[in-house]
Amino acid sequence: MRVAVLGMGSVGRGVLQMIEEKDLGISVTAVADSRSALIDKDGISIDEVLEAKAKSGFCGDRSLTAMDVVKKAAYDVLIEVTPTNADTGEPALTHILTALEKGRHVVTSNKGPISREFSRIRSLAAARGVQVRYEATVGGAIPVMHMLEHGLAGNRVLAVFGVLNGTCNFILTRMAAEGLTYEQALLEAREMGYAEADPTYDVKGIDPAVKLVILANTFCRKPVTLEDVEITGIDLLTNDALRLAEEQHCTIRLIAEAIPDRGILRVAPRLLPLSHPLVVEGTLNAITIETDMAGEITLIGKGAGSVETASAIIGDLLYIRNFHAERHPKKT
């Protein structure tokens, strides 16, 4: 199976490293970062590309762009792992739509296009008879999309609850454990590299809301958008509130919640008993799925990280190869 990788950030590099290390029978025929690209239909040398990127900041030829890769390279699956633009979804949206239009499968970690243009992307993929998979957009390494679509196939999903933002969970864990103020815990999260210089997207609950939209669109019939989510962040929480919660053997976590039958789509800090399965520590993510047949299932795992996210992407790639590769027979 031939893949083209767009994006050479931590996720893109993790994917390339794992493809190289694990001998999965995947050949990389093109890569692109924001300023250069490299195309070779016989397969590029991953070691050389990673080294070039580390040394010069460019992965290849500066006269080539990511769009050249999408249009001209020889690949079966496009791996779109450029940074998320939550406002427009671009340039990832154009990359994805163009690849699908050309009849290529797409695997992405990019929340922008999947949360904003899900219906459009899905219907184009269906029309072209190709797959678009996005396991890595929600919950990092946690295979929640596979669980919803395959593991729990035939179930009716009654509700999904999740701790979907590692930065917020880290801040709340530290406020509860050490009695830090919100500002102190945020500072610590920054020093540890868990929070961006501008943490708004995380602490105001927008990131988990975007992920909730992606989850809801995966299991609900009625399409939803970010505007449908009622969002409250964690930035007004006090360590006093966490202490008062702890006195009752409870704590506070930022919970994303979707209950389709009651029309609930909400991200908000919530009180939970300390023994609740969603009370996970640090940057961990956790997702509880409630269904009619299976009852309650909770998945807990790493919500971010280069190799962890690569795990989700490679899971999607191998799923496509194993179950949907008939249009693109395996090269010998």
Added chain:
Amino acid sequence: MKLEIKDAPGQLIAALKPISDLGGNIIAVIHQRDEKQRGGMLSVQIVLELPEQRLKELTRMIREQGVNIQRIGHERLLYQKAVMLIGHLIHTDLGDTVDRIDCTGFAEVTELNISMPAITQVSSARLLIKAVNKEDMEQAMAILRRVAREKEFLLVEPLEEIE
């Protein structure tokens, strides 16, 4: 609830045991010996707290003990929920915030723990709200959400299980 029990050793215990077996909490036992009735029976009044939906089971168990239930009083404030409020709670009239729930008649704030670090900083409070049933509790929460919006509080609600 008003019970009629035999005036004999062990009878009161037999009547009370089902309450604790069902996870109930006995608040008061009013045992008036001078009210002795015909046939050596005693009237006993019990005020108790019981988890939701358990009253039917309790009456059955008490009757099995050979105790006659004369009367069951009103079910009151049996459903409870703890919530957090964060904001300028004092300067926005805490009394009014509590009263908006209490004045409904179907829900009450029964506990309030508040932490006020400094005049300029926000306060944090844990409120215990009790209501007769789930529907009333939902209405009380809707009122609280409205108050929170109006007074710019952060309201932290418990995560409920799906039924």
